[in-house]
Amino acid sequence: MVELLPESSTPTQIITAFTLGREFRNTFHHQVFTEYQKVVFAYKGSSYACSVVGISLGENEGSESLRSTKQGMIRTCTKVIVEVPPQSLGTLIHGAETFKSIFREGFNMESLEEELISLGIGGMTSQFAQILQSAFGSRMVPPPVAKRLNLKHVRGMLLYGPPGSGKTLIARNICKLLNAKAPLIINGPDVLYAFQGVLERKIRSLFKAAIEDENRYGAKSDLRIIIFDEIDSIAKAILENLLAFQIDGIKVLNNIFIIATTNRKELIDEALLREGRIKLHVKLEYPDERGHLQILDINTRNMRQAFLLDEDVNLQEIACRTDGCNGFAIASLVTRAHSYAVV
Known part of the structure; x- marks a missing residue:
């Protein structure tokens, strides 16, 4: 470049x-x-x-x-x-x-951690780095290079792991780092109470727009992302058939990327997860001690700037003592401590 x-x-x-x-x-x-x-x-x-x-x-x-x-x-x-x-x-x-970069203007992989902290995300730098490289590595190089190397784009990714491991956080925020259209987000539990035909029309319309973009702009067309949050809640036969049909039908369409999240990978039909569909599976775990410290630092930053955090508060010690907690629990700890202090 x-x-x-x-x-x-x-x-x-x-x-x-x-x-x-x-x-x-x-x-x-x-x-x-x-x-x-x-x-x-x-x-x-x-x-x-x-x-x-x-x-x-x-x-x-x-x-x-x-x-x-x-x-x-x-x-x-x-x-x-x-x-x-x-x-x-x-x-x-x-x-x-x-060469249209897959990343949004100004983003630099070398400053990924600082970028995530600016978005209020702590303790997940390694997970984001792994996903960006695995899911979008082929899109980081110019199309002529990708063609010479016979690189095939990943078109679907499953994020799975225990509750609170950051699956939804990653799915929704990774789009902020990419040079892509605003994602279509489908929340599994909500869809259970919605009319099935509405969801099908949404997905079909998105694929139709992607096909039109591909025909008009080719490799320069914008990436379109669909997020299925808690996909195990809606991965029933009719939806699986619809997704499988749409994904299999885009063998030469590379401007669609699907992100699915679940706590229960075993509940998802293997037909949906096989090669050519949602092929990349990333297991997420709770953050380590360094991640805990980042989360605490982000969630107490406003307190420190307003001189509302006592000097004797040792974030490193708290990070060590919260071993085994997920990121949401650590953020909630700060909120509860603040509420307790002002009452």
Whole structure:
């Protein structure tokens, strides 16, 4: 990914993607890069901010250590694919393809923990990192790279685990990190009291919109997300048949992603969870001590800023003593303590 830095002068002549890629390869020959690494590259009086969005190693290229850490060395035979922001196409680099990032503008994987804390989410950095990599890894690279590597997009994910392990929290907030349409959220228990036909029409209309987007924009179409919260409550024959039909019918449609949550994975028909449908299954557990401390820190931040938290309150000790508690219980502990203090 290449972007002209603000302080740079506008290029006086059209630069081709081939030329810029060749000069980048020559400049950094024999240097090792890591996926998502950023580097500034100067060429003909202009400075470009470059991000390594994907690394492809051949059969005999690179050592095992480079492969395991997702690093690659720039060689003479290395092919550099130049992607630029849509607004720069044609005015900055001629012949380059635009690459629409799967993440929203300004998001950086390297600052994931800070991003989650800003959303009020603590103790779940490792879970979010695992999901982003497993569920959206193929979407993090430019389409030409994904095609060369024959990467298949994951189109469905099941989050399961004990109550309070953060399944719903992750499902609803992961969309805030993505460059995607606002999600359609279907709450299982609520749907039990709704007319079945309404739900079916909702799902069919969403798939219809996704098909229209795919036909019009291709790989650049926006991702559409459907969240089935507590899917075990509604995974009955009619809904399973509907989902299976719709998912199986989008073999070449990659702009739909389904997130399902459940406390009882064993209650869901295996036909819905097999390869090609909801194939990625992520088990969530309660946060560890470090996660407890983050949750406590987030939930007491306003108190500290208002000087309402006594200096003798030791959050580290509380985090240690709440071993085995889920995130909701820890947040509730702060609320109850506050209520007790002001009464």
